[in-house]
Amino acid sequence: MSPADPAPSTRDPAASRAAAPVEPPRAAPPGQQFGGDLLTEIFNNSMDPGYADAAEKGRRDTPLGVAGRVLALAAIGFLLAVAYLKVVADTPATTQARDKLVADVKRDQATADRLETDAEKLRDEVSGMRDQAFREAGGDAKYLRDLEAVTGLGRVRGDGIVVTVGDAESAKDPVTGKPKAENSDGKIYDRDLQKIVNALWYAGAEAVTINNQRISGRTTIRAAGGAILVDFKPVDGPYRISAIGPSAMRRTFDATPAAKQFRALAGKYGLVFGVKETDGMTFAAAGDPQLRLARPVPSPSPSPSPTPSTTPSGGGR
Amino acid sequence: MIAVLALIAGVALGLILKPTVPVELQPYLPIAVVAALDALFGGLRAKLNKMFDDRQFIISFVSNVLVAGLIVFLGDQLGVGGQLATGVVVVLGVRIFSNVAAIRRHFFKA
Numbered sequence A: 001m002s003p004a005d006p007a008p009s010t011r012d013p014a015a016s017r018a019a020a021p022v023e024p025p026r027a028a029p030p031g032q033q034f035g036g037d038l039l040t041e042i043f044n045n046s047m048d049p050g051y052a053d054a055a056e057k058g059r060r061d062t063p064l065g066v067a068g069r070v071l072a073l074a075a076i077g078f079l080l081a082v083a084y085l086k087v088v089a090d091t092p093a094t095t096q097a098r099d100k101l102v103a104d105v106k107r108d109q110a111t112a113d114r115l116e117t118d119a120e121k122l123r124d125e126v127s128g129m130r131d132q133a134f135r136e137a138g139g140d141a142k143y144l145r146d147l148e149a150v151t152g153l154g155r156v157r158g159d160g161i162v163v164t165v166g167d168a169e170s171a172k173d174p175v176t177g178k179p180k181a182e183n184s185d186g187k188i189y190d191r192d193l194q195k196i197v198n199a200l201w202y203a204g205a206e207a208v209t210i211n212n213q214r215i216s217g218r219t220t221i222r223a224a225g226g227a228i229l230v231d232f233k234p235v236d237g238p239y240r241i242s243a244i245g246p247s248a249m250r251r252t253f254d255a256t257p258a259a260k261q262f263r264a265l266a267g268k269y270g271l272v273f274g275v276k277e278t279d280g281m282t283f284a285a286a287g288d289p290q291l292r293l294a295r296p297v298p299s300p301s302p303s304p305s306p307t308p309s310t311t312p313s314g315g316g317r
Numbered sequence B: 001m002i003a004v005l006a007l008i009a010g011v012a013l014g015l016i017l018k019p020t021v022p023v024e025l026q027p028y029l030p031i032a033v034v035a036a037l038d039a040l041f042g043g044l045r046a047k048l049n050k051m052f053d054d055r056q057f058i059i060s061f062v063s064n065v066l067v068a069g070l071i072v073f074l075g076d077q078l079g080v081g082g083q084l085a086t087g088v089v090v091v092l093g094v095r096i097f098s099n100v101a102a103i104r105r106h107f108f109k110a
Helices: A038-044 A049-057 A063-136 A142-151 A190-202 A249-255 A257-269 B002-017 B028-048 B054-078 B081-108
Strands: A156-166 A207-210 A213-215 A221-224 A227-230 A233-235 A239-244 A272-283
Touching: A049 B054, A063 A142, A063 B002, A063 B028, A063 B054, A156 A190, A156 A207, A156 A249, A190 A207, A190 A221, A190 A227, A190 A239, A190 A249, A190 A257, A239 A272, A249 A257, A249 A272, A257 A272, B028 B054, B028 B081, B054 B081
Parallel strands: none
Antiparallel strands: A156 A239, A156 A272, A207 A213, A207 A239, A221 A227, A227 A233
C-alpha cells in the first residue's frame, strides 16, 4: 500500500484496486482513490459488492437458492449455539481448577495447624516430664524455663504494647466497584514488619509476636509474592505486632525512627498504624528452631544430639 | 421469514445436539463465529436494500469462515496465530459494525 500517491491521476485505477473485488467504479475523492487508507476502504465497502452485481443482473429466487440459504442460516445458528455452549462449558473449568487449588491449600493449612497444635502439646508434655526428672534428681528447672522464655521456646505472659499496621484502603474504581491497581505506597511490606519488630526489640521488648506468631531468634519475616510469611506461615493484614516489655516501652517505641516514619506514612498515604498498651497478654511458644548444624558446646552427657530432627527448616535471616 | 426460522432451527439444533468441538478445531471457533456474523449481517443489509442474493450469501458465508480459519491456521503454523486472529477479528468486526450501522439507518433513519 502506498500512502498518498503524489500523482494519482497518472495511474490506472483498476490496477491499483487489485485487492478489492470487482465493483462499479465510483467517483471517489482524488485522495482516496488508490486505496491508501485500508480502514476507509473497509468502511466504504462493508457490504459484499456481489450483492450489488446480483441486484443489477436481477437474479430471481430459485428453489435451490432458497434451500442453500436455509442451510447456510441453519449452519450459522448452529455455529452460534456451539460457540455459546463452549463458552458456558469453559467458564466452570477454569473456576473449578482454581477452587480445587484453594481447597487443597486450605486443607494443607489445616493439617499444618493441627500438626502445630500436636507439637505444642507434645512439647508441653516433654517439658513437664523434664521438670519432673529434674525434681527427682534434686535439680531446679527454673533456669531452663527462663532460658526457654527468653529464646521464645516457652510460653510467656506479661504486659506490653500492641502495634497495629495495615495496608491503606485502595481507591475503588467508580465504575466497577473493584479496587483499583494497588497503590504500592500504602502497602505494608515484609521490611516494614521487620522494622517495627526491630524497633520493639530496641524499646526493650522481651517477647514479640506477629498475629500471634511468636518471633524467636530464628524466625524469618519475609515476602513471597504479595504475601508476608512469618516463620514460613502466611499472615494477613492488619498485622498485630504484640510485645511484652517494660512499662516505658511505649514511650521508647514511639520515639524510635521506625514509629515516627510509620506515623508520617499513616498521615500521608492513609495506612493503618496504631500503638496501644495491653495488659495480661499470653504468647505461645515459637516453632522449634531445629538446629541442624550448630551443637551446644558443653555436650549434654546422656544424649549427644539434642535435636535429632532431620526435617528441613528454612534458612535464617 | 423462512430465514429467521432457519436461524432459530440451527440454534435449537446446536443446543439440543450439544456437539463437542474437537480440540484441534477449538481455536477456530471464535473466528468462525465472527466470520459467520459478518456474512449474516451482510446478508441482512442486502435484504433490507432489496439486493439479497442466495448465491452471494452462501458463498460469502462459506468463504468467510474458510478464509478466516485458513488465516488463523497459517498464523498458528508461523507462530503468529494470535496476531493474525486479532487482525481477522478487527477487519470483520469493522465490517460488522458498518453493516449494522447501515441496518440501523434503514430502520431508525438515524
